Amino acid sequence: MWHDWVKKGIRKEGFFFPHFLLFNLDYNNGFSKVLCNGALMPKQQALRMQNTGSIQQTEQMYVDILMERRQKLKMPHSAKLDQNVLKQYMNIPIPGDKTQVMYIWIDGTGEGLRCKTKTMDEEPKKPDDCPIWNFDGSSTGQAEGSNSDVYLYPAALYKDPFRMGKNKLLLCETYKYNKTPTETNKRATCKKIMEQVKDQKPWFGMEQEYTMLDQDNHPFGWPKNGFPGPQGPYYCGVGADKVYGRSIVEAHYRACLYAGVKIAGTNAEVMPAQWEFQVGPCEGITMGDDLWIARFLLHRVAEDFGVIMSLDPKPMQGDWNGAGCHTNYSTENMRKDNGIKVIEEAIEKLSKCHMKHIKAYDPNDGEDNKRRLTGLHETSSMTDFSAGVANRGSSIRIPRQVGEDGKGYFEDRRPSSNCDPYTVTELMCRTTILGEL
Incomplete structure (x- = not known):
């Protein structure tokens, strides 16, 4: 036969x-x-x-x-490799005067991350201890082949949870041949704005949602010939029939803590195979730095498990929750007694430039968020601005405790999971502090 x-x-x-x-x-x-x-x-x-x-x-x-x-x-090659063999080589001691520094940057998509490593003769203690480097921008969508050198300017330094010891992770800004920021270098302008408003002490906390996928881009743990049961038992769930991929979540959590990222917590989300981690509170430019490094660590940890991490705002169509990056925000005056009045004033300013924020809250001028902000699945309408106490279906949510205390912070629920945190935090300060409507 x-x-x-x-x-x-x-x-x-x-x-x-x-x-x-x-x-x-x-x-x-x-x-x-x-x-x-x-x-x-x-x-x-x-x-x-x-x-x-x-x-x-x-x-x-x-x-x-x-x-x-x-x-x-x-299956990716990394998933096939024997990690125990790698450990044998990672235990080889390196000369005491040598440090491995991994340079990390945002590529031309505004979403992807790239990295490469430099050996240094002494341990850097701050970003400025690391030299400016360069890379082939024509291979990352950031330059033409005829003029391909793009510069890496050291910006933020972290401990390396993979190589450990004195080794470091270095987040960098990208600059063109003429020393102007590349199109996806949003940190440059964000840093300037944060310097202007530093007397207001803006604090941020961002809730990064993401979805685990297997190698055929199917949600991790979902049946291949159908769908899991309806949403309900998965949020903050426990048990093999409710949560998938907890090992990756725990590994990422530890990696963030070791690196020095101000990770606040993590939980399983409403859709199975969807998770969230929170970073903050962070002041000023540190919010964007910490979230980008946390994203890098997420992808890098998942690489060892052979799992893809998606930041797509709506990875599964139908009756499934999308993924956002809810942004909690306050200034010093909002945190003081009777700060609720300052919160209400800030929300009024935000209401006057709703679509401006919508276009900035994902890397494709709002097109990504269009699939997510439908008014369903704990989201607000993309076209209508709204605010409310404890209302997860509004654009801006004021936590109930804040309403009772009369001070605190508010949550902007509009940013998408693939937003650039530098853009989000910069625009928040421009609108609510500088009054740029």
């Missing part, structure tokens, strides 16, 4: 089937999986080929075998 030939081919040849294609209809959420040398074919094309007799439908058990094999081939 040709099925026996297929099984033999799987064992000896992998996905090399020279004489025919194999496919299965309605496999994996309604899509046809057509396999030929490991490739997938759209459903309509599969139907046309079936009607002409050029392919025939494969029994489910053989499709399962093939897809399992295909997934193994898709």
